[in-house]
Every structure is written in structure tokens, then in C-alpha cells.
Amino acid sequence: MRPGRISKVLAAAAVVALSLAACTPTPPAPTETTAVPTAVDGGNLTVLESEPFTSFNPTSVTGNSLTNSRISSATHSGFSSVDSALNIVKNEQFGKYEKVKDDPLTIKYTINSGVQWSDGAPVTADDLFLEWAAASGYFNDATLDAKFAVKSGTAYFHSAGDNSGLARTAIPVISDDRASLTLSYTSQFSDWETALGSTVSVPAHIVAVRAGLKDAESLTTLLKSMEKGDPAKPAAVNPTLRKVADFWNTGFDTKGMPDPTLALSNGPFLVNGITADKELILTRNLDYTWGAAPKLDTLTVHYENDPDKQVAALEDQTADVISPAVTAERIAALTALQDKGVALQQGQGLGFDQVVLNFKGVLADPNLRSAFLHTVPRQEIVDQVAKPLDPKAEVLNSFVFRPAQIPYKESARSNGVDTYSVPAVDATATPAPDQAKELLDGAKPTVRILYNSGDPERVKEYSLIAAAATKAGFVVTDAGKGADQWLDSLKDGAFDVALYGWTSNPTGSVQVPQVFRTGGISNLNNFSNTVVDQLTEQLALNPDMAKQNALKMQIDRLVIEAGYGLPLFQRTALSASGQHATGVAYSPLALGPWQSVAQWAYVK
Known part of the structure; x- marks a missing residue:
């Protein structure tokens, strides 16, 4: 150990968003819905975060x-x-x-x-x-x-x-x-x-x-x-x-403003005040000369965990920058506010949804794993879940590469994922895939499907997958849990099938072993393959990008061949800013709009 x-x-x-490695892709250009107005130096903007600040040591x-990391990035x-x-x-x-x-x-x-x-x-x-x-x-x-x-x-x-x-x-x-x-x-x-x-x-x-x-x-x-x-x-x-x-x-954990020595900064902003669970005030660090100097005098951070209330606050101008959870309804609501000076920063994020099978329990049988994966209606999931968020969304065909990366197409052609490319499932007409029925051979195994029942997109995914699997002969148990419980069930292995997302690491390859190596810290489904173990060790040792890509292509193929699961689609990254804010930029990173905080400016 x-x-x-x-x-x-x-x-x-x-942390709900876990890490899977990615190389250095170039995401698609962000969508900006308004022209950039003229800004002034100084002023204040108000940002809404979904959870309160709790620590000056986000590591x-x-x-x-996420909130602690965002504040740390600014300070x-x-x-x-x-x-x-x-x-x-x-x-x-x-x-x-x-x-x-x-x-x-x-x-x-x-x-x-x-x-x-x-x-x-x-x-x-x-x-x-x-x-x-x-x-x-x-x-x-x-x-x-x-x-x-x-x-x-x-x-x-x-x-x-x-x-x-x-x-x-x-x-x-x-x-x-x-x-x-x-x-x-x-x-x-x-x-x-x-x-x-x-x-x-x-x-x-x-x-x-x-x-x-x-x-x-x-x-x-x-x-x-x-x-x-x-x-x-x-x-x-x-x-x-x-x-x-x-x-x-x-020692750096706190809900209020601590002894100033615990709130030291070496970045563009300083934490100047905290009201527990309500507000955090950032002020410009006038001594900061070793990076891009901020344009704002102050930033006020408030907390609101209801995404729809975040949208309402942007509309009534009690907030200037938000990054709510993405749904089609929220994108539509924000788009409708364009005539009030609201701008959307939208593009592909690093997160993606996936179906993962537990290698212990009923799906320890590789034939049953294969049978289940043949039922997953990936195109229907994209059509009903992903495209309302992004009309250009497509089925994701790799666990380790994203579509913007050069190796993606080659890996998708050779990793075997097309074995499980099934047509959209019409719950009333389309029969279940023949391959699944043949593999089941009359058996009716019971599978527990775990997902976050508080996420409306995951609820849709579950409904589509459960309907298709039931047609093929599986007996599906709804093992969905609330937002505060599903992750514990995932860690405890209380599932046969799990629907959840990874957030790809923005650079490098080191996180691949965490997910796919036997006993890896993010290997949550008991997957084990001796060849994959050897390849992940080589990946951590080899700095040559071409060789890293070749190793990851092999891992991608072996993981899919073993019936690990299936990737579904990339999630959309979204933030929005009001008429008094400019310089807020799209980012696929977890920092979201805070990545561009040095460029934020106030518009009168």
C-alpha cells in the first residue's frame, strides 16, 4: 500500500466529480451571445456560488x-x-x-x-x-x-x-x-x-x-x-x-473570517471579510505584480444552491456572474434574458456521462455484462438528454479520449465500442437488441441500477436504460439515491450498474491508473485486468506524447472488451454574466468563469 x-x-x-485523464485537446470555440461592452477600471461584481466557503486550504x-478552489484561484x-x-x-x-x-x-x-x-x-x-x-x-x-x-x-x-x-x-x-x-x-x-x-x-x-x-x-x-x-x-x-x-x-478550515494570518494571499485578490454561510468579500491585492493584475476593486461572493434562483438573481441584477447546473430549461431561460444584457459562456466541458458495471455480483459473468451493454440505447440518451443542452452533441466513443483530441477517432474505430452501437429504443415499438437476448438465453437476471435521483438528466438516462434492459429480459431494480446518498452507495459497491460522470483531468495521463488499475483509488467497480495494470504503469513512466497515446488506445480497447461499461456523452459547461459584467469567459475547467477572473470588469 x-x-x-x-x-x-x-x-x-x-468530491462528486472524479478525475479521468485527458491529453491536451482544443475544445470547440465558446458561444458568446452578446457583444463585449466597454468597461471601467475598479468597481464590484457579485458572484453566486452554490456552496459556502469553508477553508483556505483547498488541497x-x-x-x-469547488467554492474553496475557486476562491483559492483568485487569491x-x-x-x-x-x-x-x-x-x-x-x-x-x-x-x-x-x-x-x-x-x-x-x-x-x-x-x-x-x-x-x-x-x-x-x-x-x-x-x-x-x-x-x-x-x-x-x-x-x-x-x-x-x-x-x-x-x-x-x-x-x-x-x-x-x-x-x-x-x-x-x-x-x-x-x-x-x-x-x-x-x-x-x-x-x-x-x-x-x-x-x-x-x-x-x-x-x-x-x-x-x-x-x-x-x-x-x-x-x-x-x-x-x-x-x-x-x-x-x-x-x-x-x-x-x-x-x-x-x-x-487548521485553515473556517466558516467565518479567521485570524488574518490564516487568510494570506499571494495572488491577485485578498479575502477581506467573511460572513458565515452568507458572504465573502475579495479586494484587489495592490502589491500583486507577478501575474495579470485584476481590473475590479472588489468581488462579492454570495451563496445560492438553487440553480433557478441563480438565474432569477441574474435577471433582477442582484448577481452579476453565475455558473448553475445545466438543464435545457435553464439554457432557454438564460437565452431569453439576452435583451436584458445577459451573456452566456457555453461550450463542451471536461465532464462526461457513462454507464459502469460492477465486476462483483451478478455481472461478474462476462456474458451478462455483454448482454446488458447491448441494451444501452446510447443514441436515444444523446437525443433526449444531451442534445437539448447542445444540439451538436454526439455519442461519446472512448473512455480516455475526447472528440477534440487527435487520437479520438482512431481509438473509437479500434476499441470495439461499435459492438454496442444500438439503435434508439422506442419503448412502445422497437424490439430489444437480438445480441442481448441471445446472450441471456432465457435467463432473467436482476440488476440494481444506481444513479443520482436528484439529477433530472440522470433520471432520464435511467428510464431509457431500464426500459431497454427490461425488454431484453433483465429484471431492473431502481437503486437511485438522493444527491447526498448516491456517492456513498457507489463507494460501497451497492450496485450492479451505475450511472455517473467523470471530469477529465485537463492535462496529462496520470489519472488513468487511478480509474482502471486494480485497486486504483477511483476504481469503484472492482475492475481488474493484469495487462491494463502493466499498461497504466508504463503510461505513468513514459513522457513521450505519441507513446502515451498508443498506450491509452490499448487501455481503451481492453477496458471496453472486458465489459467495463460504456461512455455516453460529454456534458456542457455553462456560465452566464449580467449587463454590468464583462470579461467573463467560457472555460471547460472546474474553475469555470473564475478562470478569467483577472479579466472581469465592471460596466456602468
């Missing part, structure tokens, strides 16, 4: 939420970001990173002079060292049970990020001037460019003092003195490291 795994599993439980398990910076075309964009005003050598893979990070926290302390390599310590799982020596609870040893840092890359690294080396950190990998890692420092969000000097240490340098000295954790030989708990990790894990 690799150190740090507990944290990632807890993170998977905390911890307890702090890992912190780092060596790079990902743009709307899913390209890695370096921020050399913050600093630079460079590959020093290939064998061993060695990366040097250098922070520019003048980059600082909002209390005036410089951002240093000690901050990067703490980020590495938390994200790598290097010090954890816990052994976990089947439910990922600690049986023995210690899990210090509970990071919500993936540690499969940084787990391959040795203790970093810091330069004498504390400006540079050099990181050496014990084996090759294809996604090294985004493994560390994309955003530096936790100040080491604050964590150090809160844990009883003198300063950030003292914290780094402590970390460098520790041995690598070994679950086979767990060591006694180090009380000082325990204090450091505990504070990193939960």
Missing part, C-alpha cells in the same frame, strides 16, 4: 470543494496554470521551473524575488517543501483496511491531490538563498510538469508557528530530518510532525 493513499481516497469521497481533504498564484484550450501556461513572473536532467528526472523550481505573501513575508522554497511533504505522502506509514481506515502506523497529511508522481521523489534540496527547490524522481514520471507548484496556497511560516516551531526554515529542517514512511515498519508518531500535519489538514 503506497503512503498517502488514504488521503486521496477520502478526497474521492468528498486538504476537508477543504477540497493564490504559482508557476503555471491551464488555459481554456487545456494548454499549460507558464507564469514566469512568479518564477520558473526547468528540467535539469532526464536520468534521474530532476526538476528545479526557482521563485522570483519580490513574490510575497500578503503579510509581507516572501514566498520561498520552504513553501514548496511543505507542499511537497503534504502532497507526496512521503512521511505516511499507515496500513489501511478495506474501508481505507488506518489499521497501523500513521497517516500524517491528508491531501486531496494525487500523489502517484510525487511519491516517486526523494527529499528535495533547497538552495542557500531559499529561492530554489530541486526535486529528483526515483523513476520517470510523465506528468512532472504539473506535479508541484502550479499554485502555492499554504504559507509554511504560518503552519510552522502554529505547530510551535520558530519559522519556515525550522519546519523544513524538521521535515528533512524525518525518514521516509514505511508501512512494513511503522515508526513511532513524531509529535511535532503530527502537530504540523494536523494544522495543515484542518
Whole structure:
């Protein structure tokens, strides 16, 4: 069991949108429904988020939420970001990173002079060292049970990020001037460019003092003195490291405005005030010169979990920017507001819907898996669920590539998904596919179909799939759960068939093993294939894009051949802005409109 795994599993439980790898596609151009007006410098815009802010450390398990991540993106910076075309964009005003050598893979990070926290302390390599310590799982020596609870040893840092890359690294080396950190990998890692420092969000000097240490340098000295954790030989708990990790894990969690030292910024905005569960105020960071300077003086964040009320707030001008859950009705309602100055930012998102089969239980039989997949009316699902959101929507034919990626068409032609291309199912006339009936051979197996019954699109998907499967001879049990319950059932394996979505990782390939490797942290359906396991390990080691694509094509084929499930369609990404806002741009990323926050401006 690799150190740090507990944290990632807890993170998977905390976040509904899970990660599947993607390369670097170019999404279709966004749809802008109004012309860009003239803006003024300064002013305030009001943004609605669906859930309240709860933590200044969005990389911890307890702090890992969409709202926290969006606020962090506006208040912190780092060596790079990902743009709307899913390209890695370096921020050399913050600093630079460079590959020093290939064998061993060695990366040097250098922070520019003048980059600082909002209390005036410089951002240093000690901050990067703490980020590495938390994200790598290097010090954890816990052994976990089947439910990922600690049986023995210690899990210090509970990071919500993936540690499969940084787990391959040795203790970093810091330069004498504390400006540079050099990181050496014990084996090759294809996604090294985004493994560390994309955003530096936790100040080491604050964590150090809160844990009883003198300063950030003292914290780094402590970390460098520790041995690598070994679950086979767990060591006694180090009380000082325990204090450091505990504070990193939960010390930045808050519902109100905390001690200002816990709200430090190194980005374009500062958090200036929080009213618990009601409001958060961001103000422009006047000292920020190591990135694109914001145009607004302030941003006011309010919370509204009802998407229709978000639309109403945009209409009555009590909100300026929203990113509600997408339905055809909401798109129509927002489109109807164009004459009131509302603009839509719409395009393909990174999320996609899928049908996934459980390899334990009744569908352990490969013939039954194949029979069920032959009943899935993918075209009908696209016609009734996806096209009302996007008239150009098509059936998705790959688990690991998106249509905008060059390898997609080739993989779709060779992965065998066309075996399951069934015609639309008319519940009153069209017979079930003959292949399914032949494979069932008169059997009438019972299958439980799990889905989020609070999502109207998933309800439609379930209805179409259940009708088709019933025709073929399956006995379908509706195992739908509410929004606050279905994910627990998914993790517990309480399903035979599950309908849920992945959010593709914007760059790299490292998340593919998380989903398809035996025992992977996001392998929620007990899928296991020794060849796939070998290919996923090669994928993590090989930095050559062409070779990565070839490996992923093989994985795509093997997964579909095994009856893992079927991809359905890509989901639409949507935000909208009112007549007083400009510069709000489409983004396929989870950040949504916040990706363009530095360009937001107020229109009188």
C-alpha cells in the first residue's frame, strides 16, 4: 500500500466529480451571445456560488470543494496554470521551473524575488517543501483496511491531490538563498510538469508557528530530518510532525473570517471579510505584480444552491456572474434574458456521462455484462438528454479520449465500442437488441441500477436504460439515491450498474491508473485486468506524447472488451454574466468563469 493513499481516497469521497485523464485537446470555440461592452477600471461584481466557503486550504481533504478552489484561484498564484484550450501556461513572473536532467528526472523550481505573501513575508522554497511533504505522502506509514481506515502506523497529511508522481521523489534540496527547490524522481514520471507548484496556497511560516516551531526554515529542517514512511515498519508518531500535519489538514478550515494570518494571499485578490454561510468579500491585492493584475476593486461572493434562483438573481441584477447546473430549461431561460444584457459562456466541458458495471455480483459473468451493454440505447440518451443542452452533441466513443483530441477517432474505430452501437429504443415499438437476448438465453437476471435521483438528466438516462434492459429480459431494480446518498452507495459497491460522470483531468495521463488499475483509488467497480495494470504503469513512466497515446488506445480497447461499461456523452459547461459584467469567459475547467477572473470588469 503506497503512503498517502488514504488521503486521496477520502478526497474521492468528498468530491462528486472524479478525475479521468485527458491529453491536451482544443475544445470547440465558446458561444458568446452578446457583444463585449466597454468597461471601467475598479468597481464590484457579485458572484453566486452554490456552496459556502469553508477553508483556505483547498488541497486538504476537508477543504477540497469547488467554492474553496475557486476562491483559492483568485487569491493564490504559482508557476503555471491551464488555459481554456487545456494548454499549460507558464507564469514566469512568479518564477520558473526547468528540467535539469532526464536520468534521474530532476526538476528545479526557482521563485522570483519580490513574490510575497500578503503579510509581507516572501514566498520561498520552504513553501514548496511543505507542499511537497503534504502532497507526496512521503512521511505516511499507515496500513489501511478495506474501508481505507488506518489499521497501523500513521497517516500524517491528508491531501486531496494525487500523489502517484510525487511519491516517486526523494527529499528535495533547497538552495542557500531559499529561492530554489530541486526535486529528483526515483523513476520517470510523465506528468512532472504539473506535479508541484502550479499554485502555492499554504504559507509554511504560518503552519510552522502554529505547530510551535520558530519559522519556515525550522519546519523544513524538521521535515528533512524525518525518514521516509514505511508501512512494513511503522515508526513511532513524531509529535511535532503530527502537530504540523494536523494544522495543515484542518487548521485553515473556517466558516467565518479567521485570524488574518490564516487568510494570506499571494495572488491577485485578498479575502477581506467573511460572513458565515452568507458572504465573502475579495479586494484587489495592490502589491500583486507577478501575474495579470485584476481590473475590479472588489468581488462579492454570495451563496445560492438553487440553480433557478441563480438565474432569477441574474435577471433582477442582484448577481452579476453565475455558473448553475445545466438543464435545457435553464439554457432557454438564460437565452431569453439576452435583451436584458445577459451573456452566456457555453461550450463542451471536461465532464462526461457513462454507464459502469460492477465486476462483483451478478455481472461478474462476462456474458451478462455483454448482454446488458447491448441494451444501452446510447443514441436515444444523446437525443433526449444531451442534445437539448447542445444540439451538436454526439455519442461519446472512448473512455480516455475526447472528440477534440487527435487520437479520438482512431481509438473509437479500434476499441470495439461499435459492438454496442444500438439503435434508439422506442419503448412502445422497437424490439430489444437480438445480441442481448441471445446472450441471456432465457435467463432473467436482476440488476440494481444506481444513479443520482436528484439529477433530472440522470433520471432520464435511467428510464431509457431500464426500459431497454427490461425488454431484453433483465429484471431492473431502481437503486437511485438522493444527491447526498448516491456517492456513498457507489463507494460501497451497492450496485450492479451505475450511472455517473467523470471530469477529465485537463492535462496529462496520470489519472488513468487511478480509474482502471486494480485497486486504483477511483476504481469503484472492482475492475481488474493484469495487462491494463502493466499498461497504466508504463503510461505513468513514459513522457513521450505519441507513446502515451498508443498506450491509452490499448487501455481503451481492453477496458471496453472486458465489459467495463460504456461512455455516453460529454456534458456542457455553462456560465452566464449580467449587463454590468464583462470579461467573463467560457472555460471547460472546474474553475469555470473564475478562470478569467483577472479579466472581469465592471460596466456602468
